[in-house]
Amino acid sequence: MRVKPLLYEVVANSIIRYIEAGNITAGERVPSLRQVSARHGVSVSTAAQAYVAIENRGLIVARPKSGFFVAPRSLLNIRELQPSRPGKRPTRIRSGDIRSRIIEIASDPDILPLGAATPGPELIPFTQLNRTMASACRRARAAALGYSHPAGCDALRHQLARRSLHWGCQLSPEDFVVTSGAMEALSLSLRATTRQGEIVALESPSFFGVLQAIEALGLRVLEIPTHPRTGLDLSQLATALRSERIAVVLSAPSFNNPLGSCMPTENRRRLLELVMKHQVPLIEDDTYGDLPFPPMSRPRAVKGFDTEGFVLHCGSVSKTLAPGWRVGWVAAGERYYDKIVRLKTSNTVTTATPQQLALADFFRDGDYDRNLRRLRRSYASQVQQMSDAVAKYFPPNIRLSRPRGGFFLWIELPKKVKSMTLHAHALAQGISIAPGSVFSADSRQFDNFIRLNCGLPWSGRVEDAVTVLGALVKKLDRA
Amino acid sequence: MRVKPLLYEVVANSIIRYIEAGNITAGERVPSLRQVSARHGVSVSTAAQAYVAIENRGLIVARPKSGFFVAPRSLLNIRELQPSRPGKRPTRIRSGDIRSRIIEIASDPDILPLGAATPGPELIPFTQLNRTMASACRRARAAALGYSHPAGCDALRHQLARRSLHWGCQLSPEDFVVTSGAMEALSLSLRATTRQGEIVALESPSFFGVLQAIEALGLRVLEIPTHPRTGLDLSQLATALRSERIAVVLSAPSFNNPLGSCMPTENRRRLLELVMKHQVPLIEDDTYGDLPFPPMSRPRAVKGFDTEGFVLHCGSVSKTLAPGWRVGWVAAGERYYDKIVRLKTSNTVTTATPQQLALADFFRDGDYDRNLRRLRRSYASQVQQMSDAVAKYFPPNIRLSRPRGGFFLWIELPKKVKSMTLHAHALAQGISIAPGSVFSADSRQFDNFIRLNCGLPWSGRVEDAVTVLGALVKKLDRA
Numbered sequence: 004m005r006v007k008p009l010l011y012e013v014v015a016n017s018i019i020r021y022i023e024a025g026n027i028t029a030g031e032r033v034p035s036l037r038q039v040s041a042r043h044g045v046s047v048s049t050a051a052q053a054y055v056a057i058e059n060r061g062l063i064v065a066r067p068k069s070g071f072f073v074a075p076r077s078l079l080n081i082r083e084l085q086p087s088r089p090g091k092r093p094t095r096i097r098s099g100d101i102r103s104r105i106i107e108i109a110s111d112p113d114i115l116p117l118g119a120a121t122p123g124p125e126l127i128p129f130t131q132l133n134r135t136m137a138s139a140c141r142r143a144r145a146a147a148l149g150y151s152h153p154a155g156c157d158a159l160r161h162q163l164a165r166r167s168l169h170w171g172c173q174l175s176p177e178d179f180v181v182t183s184g185a186m187e188a189l190s191l192s193l194r195a196t197t198r199q200g201e202i203v204a205l206e207s208p209s210f211f212g213v214l215q216a217i218e219a220l221g222l223r224v225l226e227i228p229t230h231p232r233t234g235l236d237l238s239q240l241a242t243a244l245r246s247e248r249i250a251v252v253l254s255a256p257s258f259n260n261p262l263g264s265c266m267p268t269e270n271r272r273r274l275l276e277l278v279m280k281h282q283v284p285l286i287e288d289d290t291y292g293d294l295p296f297p298p299m300s301r302p303r304a305v306k307g308f309d310t311e312g313f314v315l316h317c318g319s320v321s322k323t324l325a326p327g328w329r330v331g332w333v334a335a336g337e338r339y340y341d342k343i344v345r346l347k348t349s350n351t352v353t354t355a356t357p358q359q360l361a362l363a364d365f366f367r368d369g370d371y372d373r374n375l376r377r378l379r380r381s382y383a384s385q386v387q388q389m390s391d392a393v394a395k396y397f398p399p400n401i402r403l404s405r406p407r408g409g410f411f412l413w414i415e416l417p418k419k420v421k422s423m424t425l426h427a428h429a430l431a432q433g434i435s436i437a438p439g440s441v442f443s444a445d446s447r448q449f450d451n452f453i454r455l456n457c458g459l460p461w462s463g464r465v466e467d468a469v470t471v472l473g474a475l476v477k478k479l480d481r482a
Numbered sequence: 483m484r485v486k487p488l489l490y491e492v493v494a495n496s497i498i499r500y501i502e503a504g505n506i507t508a509g510e511r512v513p514s515l516r517q518v519s520a521r522h523g524v525s526v527s528t529a530a531q532a533y534v535a536i537e538n539r540g541l542i543v544a545r546p547k548s549g550f551f552v553a554p555r556s557l558l559n560i561r562e563l564q565p566s567r568p569g570k571r572p573t574r575i576r577s578g579d580i581r582s583r584i585i586e587i588a589s590d591p592d593i594l595p596l597g598a599a600t601p602g603p604e605l606i607p608f609t610q611l612n613r614t615m616a617s618a619c620r621r622a623r624a625a626a627l628g629y630s631h632p633a634g635c636d637a638l639r640h641q642l643a644r645r646s647l648h649w650g651c652q653l654s655p656e657d658f659v660v661t662s663g664a665m666e667a668l669s670l671s672l673r674a675t676t677r678q679g680e681i682v683a684l685e686s687p688s689f690f691g692v693l694q695a696i697e698a699l700g701l702r703v704l705e706i707p708t709h710p711r712t713g714l715d716l717s718q719l720a721t722a723l724r725s726e727r728i729a730v731v732l733s734a735p736s737f738n739n740p741l742g743s744c745m746p747t748e749n750r751r752r753l754l755e756l757v758m759k760h761q762v763p764l765i766e767d768d769t770y771g772d773l774p775f776p777p778m779s780r781p782r783a784v785k786g787f788d789t790e791g792f793v794l795h796c797g798s799v800s801k802t803l804a805p806g807w808r809v810g811w812v813a814a815g816e817r818y819y820d821k822i823v824r825l826k827t828s829n830t831v832t833t834a835t836p837q838q839l840a841l842a843d844f845f846r847d848g849d850y851d852r853n854l855r856r857l858r859r860s861y862a863s864q865v866q867q868m869s870d871a872v873a874k875y876f877p878p879n880i881r882l883s884r885p886r887g888g889f890f891l892w893i894e895l896p897k898k899v900k901s902m903t904l905h906a907h908a909l910a911q912g913i914s915i916a917p918g919s920v921f922s923a924d925s926r927q928f929d930n931f932i933r934l935n936c937g938l939p940w941s942g943r944v945e946d947a948v949t950v951l952g953a954l955v956k957k958l959d960r961a
Contacts, residue, residue, distance in 0.1 A: 107632055124624035132627055136836065137616035145603035148611055148804035153586055183662050183808070183830040190829055199678045199700065215828040221678065325627035327835030329662070349694035350669055351662040355834050356806030357615065 011052035014043050018053060022062055022073055033063055033071045051298045058296075059232060061405045064387050065296065067380040078394040082402045084262075084415060086236065089207035089226035089448055093247060096218035096444045105211070108435045115468050116456060118426070118435030120260065121326055122410070123459035126381055128374055132325055135370070136361035143360055151356050153348045155181025155332070158363035163332055166366060170292065171307030172316070178334045180343050181354045185290045185319035185331040190216045191350065192286045192315040192333055193251065195342045197222055201250035204243055206235055208413070208442035208449055210260040213253060213288070224444045225249065231404050231413070234259060234266035237273050244281045251284050257302045258291035261413040261442055261454035263386075263406020265295070271305045279313055284339070289318045290331075293375055295408040296383035312336030315343075320362060322410075323375055328358035381460065382410040388461040389469065396473030398480060412455045413439075417480045422453050428475050434468045490531035493522045497532060501541055501552060512542055512550045530777045537775075538711055540884045543866050544775065546859045557873040561881045563741075563894060565715065568686035568705035568927055572726060575697040575923045584690070587914045594947050595935060597905070597914030599739065600805055601889070602938035605860055607853055611804055614849070615840035622839055630835050632827045634660025634811070637842035642811055645845060649771065650786030651795070657813045659822050660833045664769045664798035664810040669695045670829065671765045671794040671812055672730065674821045676701055680729035683722055685714055687892070687921035687928055689739040692732060692767070703923045704728065710883050710892070713738060713745035716752050723760045730763050736781045737770035740892040740921060740933035742865075742885020744774070750784045758792055763818070768797045769810075772854055774887040775862035791815030794822075799841060801889075801937075802854055807837040861889040864936040871945055872934070875952030877959060889937045892918075895930045896959045904932065907954050913947045 018039070027033055034042070039050040054071050057063050061078055063071045105118055140147035154160065160176035167174035182188040189212075197203065199221040205213065207226030217224055225243055228236040235254055243249060254274065256266035266274070278285045287305050295301055306316035319331030335343040347353075365371050389412055393403060402415035416422070422438035429436050439452025459465055487495075497518070506512055513521070518529035533550050536542050540557055542550045584597055619626035633639065639655035646653035661667040668691075676682065678700040684692065686705030696703055704722055707715040714733055722728060733753065735745035745753070757764045766784050774780055785795035798810030814822045826832075844850050868891055872882060881894035895901070901917035908915050918931025938944055 121629060124628060127624050127627050129624040129627050133616070133619040133623075136619065137612070140612040140615065144612075145606050145608040146806075148606050148608050148806045149603060150600060150805045183834070186827075186831045187829060194698065212828060212831070215824065219673065219825055219828045326629045327625075327627045327832070329830060329832070329834040345694065346698055348665075349691060349698045350666060351808060351830065352665045352691070353806070353808070355662070355808040355837060357836065358834060 010045060011049045011056060014039065014045055014049065015053040015056040017043070019057055019060070019062060027073050029073050029075050031073050033073060035070060055299050055407070059405050059407055065383060066387075067297070067384045075391055075394065078390055080399060081394045084231035084402045084404050084413065086228050086230045087207045087448070088228055089443060090445055093202045093223040093225040094444045095223050096214050105435070105437055105441065108430070113433060114430070115434045115464060116459070117468060118437040118454070119456050119458070120322070120411070121456070121458055122322065122378070125460050126378060126458070127325060131370065132361070132365070135365050136357055139360035139364050140357050147357050147360060149356065151353045151359060153344055153353050155179060155354060156356065156359040156363065159359045162363050162366035167334070169301055170289065171303030172334070174334050178336070178340070179332050180335060180340070180347055181359060182331045182333060182347065183351050183354050184321055184329045185288065185317050186212055186216070187351065188317035188319070188331045188333040189213055189253070189286065189288060191343050191346045192317060192335070192339070193217065193220055193222065193253070194346050195335070195339045196251040196284045196286065196315070198250070202247055203251055203253055204240060204249045205253040206255065206259055208261055208439070208452070210255065210288070211441040214441070214444060226443060226445070229259075229262065230264065231262050232264055232407070233270060234262075234264040235270075235274065237270055237277060240274075241277055244277065244283065249281070249283055251286055252278055253286040253288065255288035255291065256305055257289060258294055258406065258408035260291060260409065261411045261437070262404055263409045263411055263413070265302055265407040268303060271303065272308055275305055275308045275313065279311060284313050284315060286315045286317065289316055290322055291409040292318065293323050294379055294382060294410070296386070297379055299407060306334060309336065312338045315339055323378060324365070324371065325358070328362065330354060330358050330362050382457065385457040385459070385461055386410060386412065389455060389457045392466055392469040393455070393473070396470045398473070398477050401476075410456065410458045412457060414453050414455065416451045416453065416476055418451055419482070420451050420476055420479045422450060425453065425472070425475055425479060428479070429472060432471050434471060436472065489524060490528045490535060493518065493524055493528065494532040494535040496522070498536055498539070498541060506552050508552050508554050510552050512552060514549060534778045534886070538884050538886050544862060546776075546863045554870055554873070557869055559878060560873045563710035563881045563883050563892065565707050565709045566686045566927070567707055568922060569924055572681045572702040572704045573923045574702050575693050584914070584916055584920065587909070592912060593909070594913045594943060595938070596947060597916040597933070598935050598937070599801070599890070600935070600937055601801065601857070604939050605857060605937070606804060610849065611840070611844070614844050615836055618839035618843050619836050626836050626839060628835065630660075630832045630838060632823055632832050634658060634833060635835065635838040635842065638838045641842045641845035646813070648780055649768065650782030651813070653813050657815070657819070658811050659814060659819070659826055660838060661810045661812060661826065662830050662833050663800055663808045664767065664796050665691055665695070666830065667796035667798070667810045667812040668692055668732070668765065668767060670822050670825045671796060671814070671818070672696065672699055672701065672732070673825050674814070674818045675730040675763045675765065675794070677729070681726055682730055682732055683719060683728045684732040685734065685738055687740055687918070687931070689734070689767070690920040693920070693923060705922060705924070708738075708741065709743065710741050711743055711886070712749060713741075713743040714753065716749055716756060719753075720756055723756065723762065728760070728762055730765055731757055732765040732767065734767035734770065735784055736768060737773055737885065737887035739770060739888065740890045740916070741883055742888045742890055742892070744781055744886040747782060750782065751787055754784055754787045754792065758790060763792055763794060765794045765796065768795055769801055770888040771797065772802050773858055773861060773889070775865070776858055778886060785813060788815065791817045794818055802857060803844070803850065804837070807841065809833060809837050809841055860939065861936065864938070864940055865889060865891065867940040868934060868936040868944075868948065871948040872952070875949045877952070877956050880955075889935065891934045891936060893932050893934065895932065895955055897930055898961070899930050899955055899958045901929060901932050903958060904951070904954055907958070908951060911950050913950060915951065
């Protein structure tokens with residue numbers, strides 16, 4: 004089903020033809036948004052949408068505070084990823100220890116954590132956050148050390164309800180259960196919606212933490228073909244929902260880890276219709292939802308369309324603020340709220356109080372939004388610099404994601420290069436990567452893929468690491 | 483099998499006969515430890531053991547800093563609890579919401595939390611703890627906000643290894659996985675040792691959080707008869723291990739919640755032999771182990787006898803320091819460590835960093851031990867005052883626990899008094915209690931029991947609440 008092209012797509016296609024005709028060359032600045040707006044008779048925001056679409060195809064790059072430029076020739080030559088084609092049968096996951104090991108390696112200060120999913124410490128406003136926590140605890144006195152309500156502190160739930168307007172939702176404080184990070188939110192949501200042996204449908208590739216939780220709960224997965232730019236293939240999902248008894252759909256529509264894809268608004272609406280039609284709940288992993296690359300605005304959560312309580316919306320501040328605070332949440336909706344609270348109390352009783360109080364203050368005072376604006380620019384520029392470096396130092400026969408948010412690159416290496424071998428070689432040189440095999444229940448599917456963390460500010464050390472990785476890939480490809 | 487009485491038991495029996503003969507009367511001071519030591523030709527510490535044993539029978543009471551006195555006549559008249567007699571078949575738990583509701587009520591500032599399991603805020607050195615955390619975070623800078631190693635911060639694991647000497651263990655930092663409170667430690671330990679539908683053998687009554695976790699994991703329980711003073715009945719456990727296929731034994735040998743019982747050292751050794759003989763792991767809930775009433779010293783953990791890695795030892799600082807920090811641990815032993823780490827990462831990734839750093843400092847500087855000494859005296863005296871008040875205001879046809887540590891009283895009410903009815907009436911008057919029915923898979927077994935929280939400093943408000951409860955019990959008994 005092909006929808007009529009939207010206005011910004013028409014504009015984008017016209018500009019693409021203009022660039023491809025050689026009218027502007029690599030590294031040159033493209034016309035400003037205002038010029039595009041005037042020339043095509045569209046609004047500035049439509050012009051911005053058009054540029055994001057073009058950027059997404061890798062033809063132009065945004066340089067923070069300077070505007071858009073035609074991509075360096077090298078990146079233009081790197082092919083984009085193709086949609087994934089996972090197996091069509093539900094499977095159990097057998098992981099071994101590699102997934103835990105990746106997290107373990109990420110905390111080793113001697114390893115450059117390109118395999119981690121953490122912002123660089125330089126991007127964390129740590130002085131301000133530590134002060135905010137100290138002052139919140141001082142004010143709360145003994146209450147800072149007592150249990151909160153099992154669903155979380157009132158002040159934080161109130162702030163989350165206010166923030167939900169940014170996600171296109173209108174949630175109330177009573178909709179939220181605060182959790183020990185998004186991982187607990189996802190794990191409790193899986194437990195609330197499944198029984199052992201049942202099937203979870205999800206994107207392929209998917210965040211390995213989710214796969215690990217699914218394995219630990221004795222569930223099976225059915226991976227759905229996923230487009231590197233638009234996410235879950237909904238017609239394939241529809242087929243799966245008709246042919247298999249699926250207990251729950253788990254999706255990260257906004258900047259899925261590792262692809263950085265973003266599901267179009269229309270697809271979000273259709274995704275919700277689909278799960279409602281089949282009476283299957285949807286766990287929406289919105290961990291990266293706050294991290295679109297400027298000028299794109301925050302995508303509306305699928306939860307925002309949900310009037311019947313089918314969506315369990317999970318989020319956290321681990322990728323935007325402070326992973327070590329371990330604060331996340333699930334807005335479970337009427338159908339699952341009570342069950343989630345019961346599971347929460349028998350899992351960790353309540354979430355730690357000091358960081359709940361501190362986060363509520365940080366939200367309330369607007370510090371979170373100020374920080375987020377800075378962070379989104381940093382991530383966008385770091386992903387761009389990493390892409391350029393990969394294009395420069397890796398062999399040309401790779402494929403590269405064009406993420407629209409988050410801070411990962413997903414790279415398809417030549418078929419011969421096994422990501423676990425590359426992982427071992429890279430570690431020996433003090434660099435971690437996330438091997439593609441852990442992002443699927445079928446370890447062969449992404450055997451020649453890797454995920455790179457672009458959460459670290461660009462530096463000589465990072466560039467050197469990409470050089471080393473590129474050389475290793477070339478060597479393994481020739482071996 | 484009856485063991486030969488130990489020296490302190492011989493001394494204790496001689497003193498009991500002396501008191502029961504009326505030589506010293508209610509409220510009078512008993513001979514000093516030095517006098518007992520001289521008269522019976524035993525060491526002062528044996529004399530102290532004898533007094534603890536007598537105190538445990540409710541004949542004498544310790545008044546902090548003043549020594550031992552013959553118990554007030556009223557308490558002497560209150561019968562002690564009998565061993566529990568749970569059903570002999572493994573059962574599934576159907577809880578409804580009451581267990582979560584108890585925790586929810588505990589955070590309501592308008593309710594006097596006699597149903598909670600929390601220390602009074604006055605007993606938490608909150609200024610010091612808040613300062614310790616602020617300064618630990620300031621020093622750690624950005625690291626205070628990053629993920630720790632999945633098993634926990636090095637500094638805290640190092641301190642836990644040092645503390646394990648107090649428990650009669652010699653654990654190394656690498657034995658520990660830091661968790662979000664003891665609840666996560668217990669929940670992960672259950673998940674590491676069982677599969678859905680399998681049987682957990684445990685004390686009866688048992689902490690309802692554990693029952694809730696067992697329910698959530700789809701396990702079955704087999705409750706073992708439990709003695710109010712010495713804990714698990716080992717011959718009954720032996721029978722159960724022979725006749726049922728038990729996946730794991732879960733026990734709180736030190737001051738089990740709600741009984742406050744303490745398993746004798748010899749029994750601890752036998753418990754370990756028993757599980758080893760049947761090749762069944764033991765989850766040791768040592769949450770209250772640090773809280774014996776003075777002058778009793780800290781009991782040796784069963785883990786201290788474990789040379790083969792059969793014991794998963796779980797603890798936390800939620801009952802001794804700061805429930806809202808959510809820091810606990812499990813020393814899982816070789817057999818289960820890797821599995822626990824995997825489950826931890828897919829459950830909450832890591833435990834929050836700021837409180838791990840703060841707790842390591844608090845342990846290191848001796849502040850924890852200083853606080854503990856004060857706390858143990860407070861809990862002992864609060865339990866004593868609560869016991870006296872219950873004896874005074876409740877009808878005489880009740881039975882009362884004689885806890886040896888922790889901060890609970892477990893009360894058997896007249897048969898006619900349903901604890902859920904009492905719970906509802908008490909709530910209407912602004913008082914929470916923990917109804918006995920939630921401490922067993924069989925909600926009828928302890929239907930006429932309640933648990934009272936003695937974690938609050940004694941006050942007119944607490945005494946008034948006991949008066950109200952006593953009057954309600956009398957009314958319901960007559961109704």
